[in-house]
Amino acid sequence: MDIKSIGIVGAGQMGNGIAHVSALAGYDVTLTDVNADALKAATDVISKNMDRQVSREKISQQDRDDAMGRIKTTLTLTDLGPSDLIIEAATEREDIKHAIFAELLPSLKPETILTSNTSSISITRLASRTDRPERFMGFHFMNPVPIMQLVELIRGIATNEDTYKACRAVVDKLDKTSATAEDFPAFIVNRILMPMINEAVYTLYEGVGTVTSIDTSMKLGANHPMGPLELADFIGLDTCLAIMNVLHDGLADTKYRPCPLLTKYVEAGWLGRKTQRGFYDYRGDAPVPTR
Numbered sequence: 001m002d003i004k005s006i007g008i009v010g011a012g013q014m015g016n017g018i019a020h021v022s023a024l025a026g027y028d029v030t031l032t033d034v035n036a037d038a039l040k041a042a043t044d045v046i047s048k049n050m051d052r053q054v055s056r057e058k059i060s061q062q063d064r065d066d067a068m069g070r071i072k073t074t075l076t077l078t079d080l081g082p083s084d085l086i087i088e089a090a091t092e093r094e095d096i097k098h099a100i101f102a103e104l105l106p107s108l109k110p111e112t113i114l115t116s117n118t119s120s121i122s123i124t125r126l127a128s129r130t131d132r133p134e135r136f137m138g139f140h141f142m143n144p145v146p147i148m149q150l151v152e153l154i155r156g157i158a159t160n161e162d163t164y165k166a167c168r169a170v171v172d173k174l175d176k177t178s179a180t181a182e183d184f185p186a187f188i189v190n191r192i193l194m195p196m197i198n199e200a201v202y203t204l205y206e207g208v209g210t211v212t213s214i215d216t217s218m219k220l221g222a223n224h225p226m227g228p229l230e231l232a233d234f235i236g237l238d239t240c241l242a243i244m245n246v247l248h249d250g251l252a253d254t255k256y257r258p259c260p261l262l263t264k265y266v267e268a269g270w271l272g273r274k275t276q277r278g279f280y281d282y283r284g285d286a287p288v289p290t291r
């Protein structure tokens with residue numbers, strides 16, 4: 001199937017990045033969210049990020065204008081009906097994702113491919129509640145989407161080969177690299193990354209190190225470009241907790257127990273950069289550790 005148009009559900013940090021790279025690659029994009037402010041913020045972020053690419057001579061002004069012209073936003077989910085490919089990138093909650101697919105399905109063409117950018121939820125289970133499990137896949141971008149090269153493609157039990165090939169062709173056209181993962185909790189990247197972040201939070205919780213000493217240790221001692229707590233703030237602490245819960249529930253192993261301190265930050269609404277506070281406070285000129 002030749003994919004020309006992409007419908008994106010959720011205009012948060014992932015949805016706006018997916019819209020950005022898809023429009024630049026020549027796809028017609030329709031972006032939706034339940035929150036009008038999120039849609040407005042997404043267009044502003046995309047426009048600002050493309051301007052930066054123009055100033056760095058990565059793209060031309062004409063590329064930028066054409067790409068911005070290919071992005072439509074809407075508060076009505078069913079406006080995504082005519083799209084050839086749907087990428088769902090709403091909040092990491094299974095009930096929200098099921099409800100989105102249930103509302104969207106009646107307006108879709110029979111051949112439309114449905115995908116989810118979920119970090120951890122079972123693709124097979126999401127697919128089983130739709131009318132097209134064979135045309136359903138995990139399409140997992142990394143954050144920030146315009147910069148990170150990898151897309152994990154996750155096959156559910158029922159995903160057919162044509163769907164996989166069509167999605168792989170989209171990844172190629174986005175000029176990114178795909179890695180194929182089987183559908184087990186958190187797939188590959190987060191199966192390895194999240195327990196490390198959770199362990200960093202335990203290291204903080206048990207007083208082994210401060211926020212600064214933990215991040216400095218992993219940057220300078222393990223050569224990671226970002227410390228694990230800085231990275232957790234960047235990803236979103238609610239997303240990190242949701243992924244740990246999926247690993248804990250799905251693999252039934254206590255080694256995946258979310259750290260109580262991570263839960264506490266989420267309960268406080270300190271979700272990281274997106275709420276200005278997490279393991280660091282971002283409200284001033286430079287981030288300040290909150291512990």
Ligand code: NAD
Pocket residue numbers: 009010011012013014015032033034035038088089090091092093096100117118119120140141142143234235236239274
């Ligand atoms: P986010 O909180 O920044 O954005 C989520 C958006 O979804 C919000 O704007 C919210 O208003 C919207 N939304 C909620 N319910 C909706 C509905 N019913 N219909 C339409 N929009 C709805 O979250 P995010 O970080 O962009 O994550 C989105 C998805 O991408 C999640 O599944 C997450 O696991 C996955 N993901 C996140 C990262 C990351 O680093 N943050 C990386 C890869 C994948």
